[in-house]
Amino acid sequence: MSDEVSARYLRKCLRDSDEDMELVTIVASFIVVVATASYGQVYRVKEVTWNECERSQVRATWMNTLKNETKCREQLRLDIRCFDKLCHLLQSKGGLVTTRNVTVKEVVAQFLHVLAHDLKNRTAQALFARFGETVSRQFHVVLESILKLGDYYIKRVDHTTNYAHDNKWKWFEGAVGALDGTYIKMIVPIDDRARYRDRKGDTSTNVLATCDPNLHFTYVLPGWEGSASDPRILRDALRRPNDKYFLVDLGYTNCEGFLTPYKKTRYHLNLWRGNIPTNYMELFNLRHSSARNTIERAFGEENMEETTYLQEVEQELEAMEGIDMEEKDNDFISSTRSTNEWTEFMDQLAKTMFFTLEMTRQGKEHSVPLPAPARRSYNSWNSKMDTILTSTLYQQINEGNKGDRDFKPQAYQAVADKLRVELNIILSAAHVKNRIKVWKKHYAVITEIRNYTKFRWDEERKMLVIPVEELEDWKNYCKVITSGL
Structure with missing residues (x-):
């Protein structure tokens, strides 16, 4: 009996000892945590804080780098003169004003730098030493000012202009300009390179544009991948009056609104050196190439210095009147399907050109009126x-x-x-x-x-x-x- 009591007493003492040890462990752990926190609070490395003076100094240093011509082009993609001109336009016509905390030049430079280098908001915060909300707000303020400039620079295309005085375009009555696409090289992420790889092997974007005989761009559609075909991009841009047409190359379909040259016939201007047209198709291709070369020249002139471009734009801006953006014509082309009527119009136009040329060679004054563009026939459902x-x-x-x-x-x-x-x-x-x-x-x-x-x-x-x-x-x-x- 005494042995049983001793065993019970021993087990009780062991339980009490385990409970005491657990309590001691908890207390010791709590003391260690408190001591560690206290030590870290006293001896840890302090976080670097920015006061307003340091922030202003960072921004001022960055703005001073833009006084260098090379640095300005690298950071903003504009030279100093163009940058100053843009700031003046945004301030005088875009409504952009200098505030207590930021100047016009500073906010415009930040806007251009974000666009030029595709910066994220967090990256811009560290670069400009500003809060994310401030970066976003200032970006949209400049964006709204730039959109206001569109009311001055963007004007409606006048399709009623007559180019009978132009020796290249007088043969194409009803033509409003030339249309073509161009590749603009660009750097894209590795995952997207396949989509942006064009037929020349470069990574680029395929831009569709039209211009009138005066080398003024009337429409631009950017954004398509370099691998996209020209007809596919054209289908995305279809919105043309059905009584007018553009001159296009053989990369497009010869259909209503888009007049192509004849296939398997000499076309490009450099192929006509020392040669003269012998039939109506060759004459048509020669005059088509001469007129459509306008879009090639327009693309080439876009590589001019930005300073000259802004001077011309500023002159046009000063002489420009108000703009009415109301849509007045709802009769538009919506498909690129070849029709017999359009092919007949093309043949009749080419034959008229050749007949007029033959009469001129023979010294006879004889002219045949040029055929009008084939219009679509509308069918009412019965x-x-x-x-x-x-x-x-x-x-x-x-x-x-x-x-x-x-x-x-x-x-x-x-x-x-x-x-x-x-x-x-x-x-x-x-x-x-x-x-x-x-x-x-x-x-x-x-x-x-x-x-x-x-x-x-x-x-x-x-x-x-x-x-x-x-x-x-x-x-x-x-x-x-x-x-x-």
């Missing part, structure tokens, strides 16, 4: 076209060419082909798709009337039947619907 559309779409559903939400592209093309075969009407798949959209709008209106109004729908005649006594209510309903559109 009951026969709608019947073919309905039957063809039903057939396409049976063939599995309808997805969960809409028809597949081959279904729209099948309708266009059917219309061409049955009615000799040339439409694109986009026209068919737009017609279906019209149907959906009409169906939505009819559904609303049937479900939410008292007017009766005749299932046999497939039309609304409005009794005489409800005619006034119907007129009021139409007024309400019309006013809400």
Whole structure:
């Protein structure tokens, strides 16, 4: 019995000893943590803090480096004179003002440096010794001022200008300029190099541009990868009046709005040295090349010094009147599809040129009026076209060419082909798709009337039947619907 009591007492003493040891360990750990924190608070390296004087000194040092011509070009991509001119324009016409904490030159320099080197906000914070919110706010202030300059420098293109006095362009009545693309070399991340690799093996962006006979750019579309083809970029830029056209090279489709030279015929100007045209196609290509060379010259002149460019822009700016940016013409080209009408217009134009040249060589004064550009013929949908559309779409559903939400592209093309075969009407798949959209709008209106109004729908005649006594209510309903559109 005594042995059992001794064992119990021994186990109790061991438990008490373990609890005391655990308590001692916890207390010791707490003391170590407190001592370590106290030591770090007293002896750790202090964080470097920036006062306003040091921040201003950092920015002033950076601005002083821009007084060097080479450094200014490296940091801002502009020379000192252009930079001063830009600051003057932003201040006088863009509404940019000097504040208590920053000057116009400083904020413009920061804006240009961020754009030139694609800096992130955090990088700009360290470079300019400013907070992230300040960097972002100042950047957008300059951006808004630059956008205001667009009201002075960007003006509407006048397609009514007559170039009959220009010996190169008088043969192309209706032409508003030349169109071409150019590669601009650029540095891109490694993952994107494949997309930006052009046919010459360089990493670049493919820029589409148009210019008028006076070498003034009228349209620029940047941003496409160097691997993108010229016709693909052109489809992205389509918005042209249908009674005008551009001169383009063979990289594009000869279609309405875009006049190409003849294939397999001498074209470039350097190939005509010592040669004369012997047929209408060669004469057409010669005059086409002579006129379209305008865009090549315009691209070449963009490599001039920025100072000369800004001088010209400033002169135009001073003489410029107000600008009306309202869109007045909604009749635009929306596709690049070759048509027989456009090909015939091209042949007739070339033959007229050659006939006039032959008469001139023979000393005869005889001129033939140049043909007008071929205009698109517009087709209004009628009951026969709608019947073919309905039957063809039903057939396409049976063939599995309808997805969960809409028809597949081959279904729209099948309708266009059917219309061409049955009615000799040339439409694109986009026209068919737009017609279906019209149907959906009409169906939505009819559904609303049937479900939410008292007017009766005749299932046999497939039309609304409005009794005489409800005619006034119907007129009021139409007024309400019309006013809400």
